[in-house]
Amino acid sequence: KAGLETSLLGREILYYNEVESTNSIAKELAAKCPEGTVVIAETQKKGRGRMGSEWQSLPGGIWFSVILKPSVPLEYTAKITLVAGLAVSKAMRELGVDARIKWPNDVLIHGKKVCGILTEVDAEVEKIDHVILGIGINANVRQSEFREEIREDSTSLEEEVGKPIDRIAFMKQLLFELEQQYIKFTTQKFSDIVSEWISLSDTIGKEVTVTTPVKIIEGKAVGVTDKGALLVKTKNNVREEIIAGRCRYSK
Numbered sequence: 414k415a416g417l418e419t420s421l422l423g424r425e426i427l428y429y430n431e432v433e434s435t436n437s438i439a440k441e442l443a444a445k446c447p448e449g450t451v452v453i454a455e456t457q458k459k460g461r462g463r464m465g466s467e468w469q470s471l472p473g474g475i476w477f478s479v480i481l482k483p484s485v486p487l488e489y490t491a492k493i494t495l496v497a498g499l500a501v502s503k504a505m506r507e508l509g510v511d512a513r514i515k516w517p518n519d520v521l522i523h524g525k526k527v528c529g530i531l532t533e534v535d536a537e538v539e540k541i542d543h544v545i546l547g548i549g550i551n552a553n554v555r556q557s558e559f560r561e562e563i564r565e566d567s568t569s570l571e572e573e574v575g576k577p578i579d580r581i582a583f584m585k586q587l588l589f590e591l592e593q594q595y596i597k598f599t600t601q602k603f604s605d606i607v608s609e610w611i612s613l614s615d616t617i618g619k620e621v622t623v624t625t626p627v628k629i630i631e632g633k634a635v636g637v638t639d640k641g642a643l644l645v646k647t648k649n650n651v652r653e654e655i656i657a658g659r660c661r662y663s664k
């Protein structure tokens with residue numbers, strides 16, 4: 414904890430060598446733990462990705478979850494997702510790499526994924542009770558260690574920086590950035606977050622195919638709204654606002 418420059422995030426840090434999933438632990442403990450509690454592990458046996466996928470969590474990476482308890486309506490979930498992607502990109506850019514955010518919240522360097530974020534919300538009657546922000550960073554991991562299906566599309570900070578990074582120093586910076594963005598979010602300065610998110614976006618201006626539970630939308634990503642939704646202009650010139658979905662680049 415020494416040297417943390419935060420007042421909320423990391424007030425409690427639960428450190429494990431090996432767990433099934435830090436998100437699962439954080440979920441179980443959320444009711445009992447103060448806001449800002451961090452659950453972090455050296456490796457995960459059952460790291461969870463978005464849409465039920467498995468998340469490979471090799472030793473040398475940074476696998477953690479933060480328990481947040483914002484008093485906001487459920488529809489703010491998409492905004493929290495943007496907050497996390499922005500904070501991770503900003504912390505990585507301090508290392509001198511060109512980290513960019515793929516909507517909603519993958520962080521890429523040179524088009525390859527270096528971080529995944531899994532936001533899980535527990536809500537009661539349309540009001541958020543707590544949010545588990547799960548962040549997985551390929552820090553000191555070699556590309557050759559990734560499982561074959563993801564190897565080509567994945568990278569790590571070690572690969573991009575050219576040497577292993579100082580994970581503790583990076584974590585301090587990341588919690589600092591996350592807290593800064595989270596304060597903006599809770600004090601309703603969302604337009605600041607959106608404009609910075611757009612400036613670091615890998616998605617805006619690209620042709621995309623977005624799959625949502627109800628439809629598939631193809632077109633050009635043209636912006637992000639104040640609700641955190643992706644704006645896509647389709648071939649028929651219709652502007653679609655997509656609050657959640659899976660985004661693929663078409664070209």
Ligand code: BTN
Binds near residue numbers: 470
């Ligand atoms: C994705 O599919 O891109 C999201 C991956 C999220 C992985 C992180 S690692 C820490 C936390 N615990 C989990 O089980 N998943 C998240």
